[in-house]
Amino acid sequence: MCGIVGYVGRKDIDSVLLVGLERLEYRGYDSAGIASILDGELLVRKRRGKLRVLDESLRLNPLGGTIGIGHTRWATHGDPNEQNAHPHVDCNCAIAVVHNGIIENYAEVRSRLQKEGHVFSSETDTEVLPHLIEKHFNGDLRQAVVSALKEVEGAYAIAVIAESSPDTIVVARHGSPLVIALGKGENFIASDVPAILPHTKNVIYLKDGQVASLTRDSVRIWSPDGQEVSPEVKRIEWEADLLDKAGYDYYMLKEIHEQPAIMESVLSRRLSPSGDVNFENIGLTKQEFVNLGRIIIQACGTSWHAGLIGKLLFEELLRLHTEADISSEFRYRNPVAGGDTLIMAISQSGETADTLESIRIAKSKFLKVLSICNVMGSSIARESDGVIYIHAGPEIGVASTKAFTAQLLAMALLTLYLGGIKWTINDELRKEMIEELRAIPQKMRTILARADEIEALAEKYASVQNSLFLGRGYNYPVALEGALKLKEISYIHATGYPAGEFKHGPIALVDKDTPTVAVAPQGPVYRKMVSNICEVRARKGKVLAVATEGDDEIKGCADDVIYVPPCCDRFSPLLTVIPLQLFAYYVAVKRGCDVDKPRNLAKSVTVE
Numbered sequence: 001m002c003g004i005v006g007y008v009g010r011k012d013i014d015s016v017l018l019v020g021l022e023r024l025e026y027r028g029y030d031s032a033g034i035a036s037i038l039d040g041e042l043l044v045r046k047r048r049g050k051l052r053v054l055d056e057s058l059r060l061n062p063l064g065g066t067i068g069i070g071h072t073r074w075a076t077h078g079d080p081n082e083q084n085a086h087p088h089v090d091c092n093c094a095i096a097v098v099h100n101g102i103i104e105n106y107a108e109v110r111s112r113l114q115k116e117g118h119v120f121s122s123e124t125d126t127e128v129l130p131h132l133i134e135k136h137f138n139g140d141l142r143q144a145v146v147s148a149l150k151e152v153e154g155a156y157a158i159a160v161i162a163e164s165s166p167d168t169i170v171v172a173r174h175g176s177p178l179v180i181a182l183g184k185g186e187n188f189i190a191s192d193v194p195a196i197l198p199h200t201k202n203v204i205y206l207k208d209g210q211v212a213s214l215t216r217d218s219v220r221i222w223s224p225d226g227q228e229v230s231p232e233v234k235r236i237e238w239e240a241d242l243l244d245k246a247g248y249d250y251y252m253l254k255e256i257h258e259q260p261a262i263m264e265s266v267l268s269r270r271l272s273p274s275g276d277v278n279f280e281n282i283g284l285t286k287q288e289f290v291n292l293g294r295i296i297i298q299a300c301g302t303s304w305h306a307g308l309i310g311k312l313l314f315e316e317l318l319r320l321h322t323e324a325d326i327s328s329e330f331r332y333r334n335p336v337a338g339g340d341t342l343i344m345a346i347s348q349s350g351e352t353a354d355t356l357e358s359i360r361i362a363k364s365k366f367l368k369v370l371s372i373c374n375v376m377g378s379s380i381a382r383e384s385d386g387v388i389y390i391h392a393g394p395e396i397g398v399a400s401t402k403a404f405t406a407q408l409l410a411m412a413l414l415t416l417y418l419g420g421i422k423w424t425i426n427d428e429l430r431k432e433m434i435e436e437l438r439a440i441p442q443k444m445r446t447i448l449a450r451a452d453e454i455e456a457l458a459e460k461y462a463s464v465q466n467s468l469f470l471g472r473g474y475n476y477p478v479a480l481e482g483a484l485k486l487k488e489i490s491y492i493h494a495t496g497y498p499a500g501e502f503k504h505g506p507i508a509l510v511d512k513d514t515p516t517v518a519v520a521p522q523g524p525v526y527r528k529m530v531s532n533i534c535e536v537r538a539r540k541g542k543v544l545a546v547a548t549e550g551d552d553e554i555k556g557c558a559d560d561v562i563y564v565p566p567c568c569d570r571f572s573p574l575l576t577v578i579p580l581q582l583f584a585y586y587v588a589v590k591r592g593c594d595v596d597k598p599r600n601l602a603k604s605v606t607v608e
């Protein structure tokens with residue numbers, strides 16, 4: 001949820017930490033703060049609101065120093081104000097802590113510490129940490145952190161600095177992600193790779209329960225049982241320039257326009273000229289796939305919508321019983337799952353707490369886990385038996401776009417791969433599917449070239465307060481996705497429904513001020529969609545349809561139509577979602593919303 005960074009080296013701390021926080025601001029933007037040690041004294045500066053407020057304050061009056069930690073906040077406990085902003089300090093303002101996660105037993109620990117005389121100045125769960133470290137400090141900062149963490153329950157990634165150890169940063173993680181990045185004469189820590197990419201590509205992913213201490217020339221790591229371990233250094237594939245906006249106003253628009261190129265690079269990486277599909281680390285043997293009888297997909301938000309489409313693909317083409325479950329429900333239901341069941345986790349960030357915990361539950365039941373992730377080396381990827389990386393590149397915009405289509409492509413390719421192993425897809429169908437997939441990038445470009453048309457339609461609908469989205473079959477999840485995109489960045493109340501379900505209640509919401517977006521490409525359910533559109537129009541509802549080029553009939557029953565090139569039904573979501581991404585984007589811009597950092601949201605939900 002929150003983003004934490006840390007640096008020890010020779011560079012000026014203010015700029016290094018601010019650049020790192022800027023690249024993590026998609027994780028939370030309620031407040032920001034940094035702490036450093038200068039001439040043996042701990043200095044702290046924090047501000048309410050977006051990072052630019054703290055940036056302005058530091059430009060006027062820098063903190064200084066060459067060791068420090070920083071934080072950008074997504075509020076969980078205590079209002080988004082300066083008092084609750086991180087870093088938090090102990091009674092003597094000699095120890096500073098930044099934290100990503102939730103300390104669940106903080107209230108009990110806090111009252112115990114208050115009885116022992118500790119004075120608290122915030123409403124946060126985090127503030128118990130510097131006071132616990134203060135309580136346990138006996139000359140060794142790392143040891144004090146280890147003892148302090150023994151008293152807390154919950155999820156955390158923390159970084160700690162103290163006047164007593166002016167050249168050391170101590171970090172620890174349990175549940176929340178933390179990478180250590182290795183430089184020459186300098187070292188970094190961060191919640192996520194984008195923060196350190198401008199400096200180095202050599203990283204260590206800290207494991208759960210590990211503690212590390214960093215100086216400018218050394219990184220030492222201890223396992224949960226206190227043994228010192230030699231770290232596994234990984235090299236990051238992403239280029240730093242992927243992290244800038246490339247001239248677009250917002251990351252979301254850049255990422256929408258990146259989709260054709262991503263499709264092309266993934267198809268050339270995974271699909272051989274002869275049509276063989278290759279996955280480098282799929283984690284199950286061919287025999288295990290032959291014996292596979294069931295798949296339970298579990299994911300959240302946009303990734304769950306992709307999972308709903310995966311379910312249809314796997315059932316239609318692999319004849320595999322498949323469920324697509326929301327992770328926060330999956331983890332608390334006791335699913336009936338035998339040895340022939342595969343748990344598939346879909347997550348762009350690879351750090352979503354509910355999805356991560358769900359795969360741990362699955363593994364505790366000895367079920368195999370295959371995950372579909374974007375972020376390399378993320379917790380979900382590392383803790384799964386196999387992982388399919390979607391190679392969409394860094395996704396910075398909080399509203400997921402390119403990751404969605406890349407997740408769909410990954411599942412389409414997995415269907416081809418398993419169809420070959422399970423003999424459920426004959427050569428003719430296989431050939432047809434591969435041709436359809438190879439044509440997708442160009443068809444996406446055709447739609448993106450109509451962005452102006454979609455912008456004009458957004459202008460027309462930008463002032464509505466409520467809207468409805470309808471779809472059937474493969475495009476019902478697209479209706480859900482279109483509604484999610486619109487509500488999360490424009491704050492218009494938007495809801496997606498399976499069109500056939502509409503008459504069973506939701507149609508009561510239809511009126512002249514509540515437009516309906518109908519996803520109605522040519523295909524086996526087209527006629528039904530047309531009937532649903534007419535039912536809405538009969539009740540004076542405005543209809544914006546997404547339809548297939550050449551479909552003149554739909555012009556007669558919809559107020560507005562956005563056309564997409566023809567495509568087979570099962571892969572049509574790769575095209576029909578694009579106009580909905582652009583529509584939501586332009587409506588949000590017209591309403592003056594901060595598209596990349598929508599209110600109340602964060603890119604990666606690392607708490608329950």
Ligand code: AGP
Nearest residue numbers: 301302303347348349352399400
């Ligand atoms: C989508 O636009 C949202 N950012 C959100 O619903 C997201 O899809 C969800 O939090 C899941 O994230 P993940 O794919 O990183 O697990």
